[in-house]
Amino acid sequence: MLIQTVDLCKTYKNGLEALHNINLSIEPGEFVFLTGESGAGKSTLIKLLFREQQPTSGFIMISGKNINRLGRKDVVRLRRNTGVVFQDFRLMENSNVFDNVAFALKAVERPWEEIKTRVPEVLEWVGLAGREKENVMHLSGGEQQRVAVARAIINDPLILFADEPTGDLDPNTSAELMKLFEQINAAGTTVVMATHDQDIVEKMQKRVITLRKGRLVNDAIGGFSL
Amino acid sequence: MKMKSFRYIFPQTFKSMLANGWMTFAAVMTITISLFLCTLFWLLVINVDANATALEEDVRISAYIKEDTQDYSYDRLYYDILAIEGVEAVEYISREDGLKNIAGRFGNTDLLAAMGGVNPLPDCYSITAESKDHVASIAKKLESFTEIDDIRYGEETVDRLFALTDTLRIGGLILMLLMALAAVVLISMSIRLTVMARKKEIMVMKWTGATNAFIRWPFILEGLFLGLMGAVLALGLALVCYHYALGYIAQYVSFLVVLPLSAVWQTTVLFALGAGLLLGMLGSFFPLARFLDV
Numbered sequence: 001m002l003i004q005t006v007d008l009c010k011t012y013k014n015g016l017e018a019l020h021n022i023n024l025s026i027e028p029g030e031f032v033f034l035t036g037e038s039g040a041g042k043s044t045l046i047k048l049l050f051r052e053q054q055p056t057s058g059f060i061m062i063s064g065k066n067i068n069r070l071g072r073k074d075v076v077r078l079r080r081n082t083g084v085v086f087q088d089f090r091l092m093e094n095s096n097v098f099d100n101v102a103f104a105l106k107a108v109e110r111p112w113e114e115i116k117t118r119v120p121e122v123l124e125w126v127g128l129a130g131r132e133k134e135n136v137m138h139l140s141g142g143e144q145q146r147v148a149v150a151r152a153i154i155n156d157p158l159i160l161f162a163d164e165p166t167g168d169l170d171p172n173t174s175a176e177l178m179k180l181f182e183q184i185n186a187a188g189t190t191v192v193m194a195t196h197d198q199d200i201v202e203k204m205q206k207r208v209i210t211l212r213k214g215r216l217v218n219d220a221i222g223g224f225s226l
Numbered sequence: 227m228k229m230k231s232f233r234y235i236f237p238q239t240f241k242s243m244l245a246n247g248w249m250t251f252a253a254v255m256t257i258t259i260s261l262f263l264c265t266l267f268w269l270l271v272i273n274v275d276a277n278a279t280a281l282e283e284d285v286r287i288s289a290y291i292k293e294d295t296q297d298y299s300y301d302r303l304y305y306d307i308l309a310i311e312g313v314e315a316v317e318y319i320s321r322e323d324g325l326k327n328i329a330g331r332f333g334n335t336d337l338l339a340a341m342g343g344v345n346p347l348p349d350c351y352s353i354t355a356e357s358k359d360h361v362a363s364i365a366k367k368l369e370s371f372t373e374i375d376d377i378r379y380g381e382e383t384v385d386r387l388f389a390l391t392d393t394l395r396i397g398g399l400i401l402m403l404l405m406a407l408a409a410v411v412l413i414s415m416s417i418r419l420t421v422m423a424r425k426k427e428i429m430v431m432k433w434t435g436a437t438n439a440f441i442r443w444p445f446i447l448e449g450l451f452l453g454l455m456g457a458v459l460a461l462g463l464a465l466v467c468y469h470y471a472l473g474y475i476a477q478y479v480s481f482l483v484v485l486p487l488s489a490v491w492q493t494t495v496l497f498a499l500g501a502g503l504l505l506g507m508l509g510s511f512f513p514l515a516r517f518l519d520v
Contacts, residue, residue, distance in 0.1 A: 052433075077435070080435030082433075083434075090426055090430060092426065103427070103434075104434040107430070107434045107436035107440065108435050109228045109440065111230065112230075112233070151434075155435070
């Protein structure tokens with residue numbers, strides 16, 4: 001088992017209960033959709049899974065370790081094994097494609113020689129070969145999200161978390177991006193994606209975990225429910 | 227953190243300093259003014275200290291003779307003073323010579339004219355003790371001589387100077403703390419702007435597994451550079467002012483012990499640069515705390 005949540009609860013300081021007793025497990029290599037209406041708790045769950053936030057109660061095990069009790073060094077190690085993609089891409093606007101992707105390798109202090117060879121490889125993998133010098137703001141939404149995906153996978157993470165990655169994209173671009181996520185998953189990376197895009201979920205026929213008002217209400221292969 | 231990472235960190239530091247040019251300028255100017263005043267206080271305190279120490283080592287006592295003392299008593303008084311235990315030498319200084327000495331010390335050759343032709347000084351015996359340990363006992367003995375009006379020796383002045391040094395130290399310390407606070411706030415504001423501008427970058431660094439040290443160093447370096455630049459400017463200004471003050475003091479108040487530039491520059495450089503770097507580091511510490519909570 002790669003990911004396991006045990007009685008996971010999250011209540012924000014304003015009293016809003018975002019998650020209530022979430023128990024789920026995800027095997028290595030799985031592709032899992034988290035679905036539900038806005039405010040169902042999808043984004044909160046993603047944030048807890050990559051330890052951006054801490055649960056109010058319960059805990060999360062990743063690769064057999066309770067990530068809520070990790071020391072700083074172990075948190076750094078955990079994050080080097082996970083990638084994150086957001087709806088709004090979160091790219092550095094004033095930088096080019098190369099620098100945005102290379103940034104993830106610089107941050108983990110990889111040697112420059114490795115950065116020079118690895119970035120073009122990953123850009124080719126996400127369909128942006130030869131676009132290294134272009135400013136990210138001159139790219140289309142779909143291309144910007146590909147840059148964000150390249151940045152998320154360049155460290156070969158075990159798990160890729162994606163929070164509404166197609167939320168700002170048109171249906172065709174979304175479909176192309178989903179192919180990329182499938183390829184990443186096929187290469188062995190576990191993908192956990194929050195989305196409320198019904199078309200995508202129904203086409204992909206992957207495992208779907210549905211949240212409603214912070215509670216897990218459905219866990220099945222294929223289909224879509226809110 | 228790997229040393230090679232500084233290849234990434236250094237450019238980041240300078241980029242953000244240039245990007246927030248006006249804030250950088252304001253922070254450097256605040257540090258310059260703060261450290262300039264602090265350095266001047268530092269120079270003042272070490273010089274007052276030096277004067278107090280020099281006086282403490284002084285073994286001379288001035289015994290001022292009453293106006294109505296008859297001429298024939300002067301010789302007897304001379305031998306009586308010489309007979310006091312611990313007295314090494316006694317020198318008679320007439321009121322005219324006394325005035326000339328003072329005029330010489332202040333660089334004014336015609337002090338009598340400046341005082342309207344009236345010399346207010348009494349005649350005086352300048353007594354040299356064998357050692358500074360004898361000064362107090364000699365002074366006490368002199369008090370019993372009816373011909374002597376007043377006695378002046380180092381200890382009194384030393385007490386006053388040390389009191390002045392203490393006041394300067396406390397006043398200086400309060401001023402330094404206020405200035406330091408202003409500098410830290412300005413550096414913090416400058417770095418906060420950089421942090422806000424690079425918030426997204428910092429978050430991405432965290433998510434990709436950058437260590438806190440890697441995230442923190444560009445900002446610490448920015449603080450250190452701001453502090454260093456302010457310190458260098460303040461130091462230059464303070465030492466130039468000191469150089470000119472030395473010339474002025476040598477010309478007009480030559481009796482004061484003023485430490486030469488060669489004797490003060492090393493400690494002053496250490497003081498100013500140390501303070502600048504410390505302020506810079508403190509200023510960079512606060513804006514980051516919130517973003518580094520992994």
